[in-house]
Amino acid sequence: MTLTLHHVQYGRSFRVLWLTEEIGVDRFGGLDVVEYRIGTAGMREGALPRVSPAMRIPAIEHDGLEMSESGAIVQHLVETHAPQLGRAPGDAERPAYLQWIHYAETQASLIEQLNLMMVFLRPPAKPPATVVKLTVARLRQTLRGMEERLAGDWLLPSGFSAADIMMGFNLFAAPYYVKMDEFPRLLAYKARMEARDAHRRAVGREGPQRFYDRDFYPVPEA
Incomplete structure (x- = not known):
């Protein structure tokens, strides 16, 4: 199932966009980027208010999972798809x-x-x-x-x-x-x-x- 990223250009969601490229978007079945402009009505419409409690980016949807907060998303995707980019509990770093x-x-x-x-x-x-x-x-x-x-x-x-x-x-x-x-x-x-x-x-x-x-x-x- 394609990963959907709710995104604002060069905002915090760039972290998630970059990470998916490091991992390889094919690992997620592809990447669908839904772009918003800050301050526009589009952020109050569509799926964003449902996926993000604060109605802010980034937010992701993937295979039944919905998450927001860039740090949480990054940590989750690393732990589930790219452990080499993280440092596991017990690691000195x-x-x-x-x-x-x-x-x-x-x-x-x-x-x-x-x-x-x-x-x-x-x-x-x-x-x-x-x-x-x-x-x-x-x-x-x-x-x-x-x-x-x-x-x-x-x-x-x-x-x-x-x-x-x-x-x-x-x-x-x-x-x-x-x-x-x-x-x-x-x-x-x-x-x-x-x-x-x-x-x-x-x-x-x-x-x-x-x-x-x-x-x-x-x-x-x-």
Whole structure:
């Protein structure tokens, strides 16, 4: 049975899209992507409200299974279809693996706040400069923490894992709010992500991004 992914272009659901390409979409009987535009009536229609309690993406349907929350979906698909991308209980890297999986959401929640303030609240609404500045500073700190701890090619010493896939959305979106020049390791890490064949296939499905209308959003003047 085909896996159905309820998806917003280059949103958190990109994590699931990329993961299915790493696993191989044929393992799921194919992939059907149902795309939404944030803020449109389409998100209140169709299957999304039934599949996702919060009526947000991502959500999946597959062989009678319905799930939402990107981290939960990623962990489930890894455990059932690609254990080599996870770290099983008892593995020495299991604590670090879980921490990075959840760190990705700490970081993504800050990106979400900035998206709301800087992209959705278009003129005449004006986001509060102090709040934007604080949120950008917090996002920068999460990037600095990754920069300081990224010692090898991937987050875990043993190699590529689903923890790296969870960061794909984050490192796509963060440069719209934080200048990345101060993070050379993360820039190289992002380039390694983008060089993976599965990542390229996922980006090919996405096409040019349609969400951000400029390359960088500076903190507004007070």
